[in-house]
Amino acid sequence: MTASPLIEFIAREHPAFVHIPLGLVAVLPLAMLASFHPRQGRHLVATSFFIAAIGWLASTMALFSGLIWGRQINLIGPSGFLPVVANEKQVLQRILQIHILAALAGFIVGGICVLLLWRIWRRDFSIGSVGSEHRHHAGRRFWERGVGTPTLLVGLIWVGCWGFSGKLGGIMVFGNEATNRAAAEADKAKRNDVEAELPIRALDYASLEPAEAGPARSKAHGDRWRRVWVTASGIDDYKAGKQLPPGAYAVMSTFSDEKGKPSTEPGPLYMKETKADGSTAFAFYWARVPEALRKEFGNQDNVYWRSPDPKLATCLGCHEKGGTPAK
Numbered sequence: 001m002t003a004s005p006l007i008e009f010i011a012r013e014h015p016a017f018v019h020i021p022l023g024l025v026a027v028l029p030l031a032m033l034a035s036f037h038p039r040q041g042r043h044l045v046a047t048s049f050f051i052a053a054i055g056w057l058a059s060t061m062a063l064f065s066g067l068i069w070g071r072q073i074n075l076i077g078p079s080g081f082l083p084v085v086a087n088e089k090q091v092l093q094r095i096l097q098i099h100i101l102a103a104l105a106g107f108i109v110g111g112i113c114v115l116l117l118w119r120i121w122r123r124d125f126s127i128g129s130v131g132s133e134h135r136h137h138a139g140r141r142f143w144e145r146g147v148g149t150p151t152l153l154v155g156l157i158w159v160g161c162w163g164f165s166g167k168l169g170g171i172m173v174f175g176n177e178a179t180n181r182a183a184a185e186a187d188k189a190k191r192n193d194v195e196a197e198l199p200i201r202a203l204d205y206a207s208l209e210p211a212e213a214g215p216a217r218s219k220a221h222g223d224r225w226r227r228v229w230v231t232a233s234g235i236d237d238y239k240a241g242k243q244l245p246p247g248a249y250a251v252m253s254t255f256s257d258e259k260g261k262p263s264t265e266p267g268p269l270y271m272k273e274t275k276a277d278g279s280t281a282f283a284f285y286w287a288r289v290p291e292a293l294r295k296e297f298g299n300q301d302n303v304y305w306r307s308p309d310p311k312l313a314t315c316l317g318c319h320e321k322g323g324t325p326a327k
């Protein structure tokens with residue numbers, strides 16, 4: 001997705017924009033409290049209403065920019081509104097979920113607060129009713145003056161929701177123990193997974209035992225010319241047509257066809273492995289997808305899929321239970 005520079009700016013500056021509504025809502029309870037003053041009530045109810053209204057309106061921009069930002073950095077799906085938390089290790093996604101829910105709760109409470117303030121301002125202090133100030137306060141108890149205690153409470157809940165949301169936002173931007181630990185763990189997992197970037201063992205296929213003396217045609221794998229290579233630990237089982245033992249793997253190097261002969265144009269590498277726990281894993285690697293075929297590969301010029309990538313479901317369709325399918 002290529003966004004306009006303006007959208008780009010709105011998204012990126014989310015951590016800055018949020019301070020406008022946050023700042024306004026932080027001073028709102030002060031203005032509301034001050035409205036309990038016996039003589040300044042009228043002005044401070046109006047002030048409270050304006051602070052609340054502007055803060056609430058400004059927050060729509062903050063919500064919008066947060067959504068766009070979340071989508072741009074792929075924490076939220078392209079048409080989603082909340083991040084999907086797939087497992088409990090996704091600390092950032094989980095914090096973001098609560099961050100968004102707290103922000104939305106604040107938005108709803110804020111809307112109610114603005115409405116209440118507007119009604120109080122119109123009812124008790126609207127222009128034209130001269131002397132209303134006096135009527136309003138005469139005979140009222142302290143907590144019934146100004147914006148009134150219930151509205152003050154709603155305002156405080158509003159601050160609470162956004163304060164909490166803001167705290168989580170700060171954690172996501174600057175990190176805390178949990179997010180830092182999750183990032184460190186992800187880093188370590190990647191470092192331990194030597195094939196995260198490239199299928200190193202598959203690329204080294206020529207060091208394995210050739211299972212076939214020369215190339216043969218493979219209808220099952222794009223009608224290419226194939227040659228199968230198997231680890232020494234699995235070659236006997238492979239030749240006997242059995243499933244490879246744990247730790248063993250087979251790589252199929254391929255070439256495209258040229259008038260019934262293997263061409264020099266290298267095709268993808270296919271890999272099938274029996275993991276230590278007996279399960280089967282697949283990999284598909286194509287260093288350079290030819291121009292004409294890129295449409296079939298999501299317009300990528302380079303493809304590297306590994307189990308459990310759903311794009312490898314077709315492999316499982318034929319290689320059920322990890323065995324070599326009958327030809």
Ligand code: HEC
Binds near residue numbers: 221250270272283317
């Ligand atoms: C249409 C069925 C079919 C599909 C789909 C398929 N295969 Fe195969 N595969 C076979 C058959 C049949 C063989 C035996 C050799 C041959 O016929 O080329 C084989 C052989 C292999 C081999 C050589 C080791 C062995 O078990 O013989 C590997 C590695 C392999 N496939 C990987 C893959 C991967 C990775 C995918 C998915 C990207 C895949 N295959 C998709 C049918 C299929």
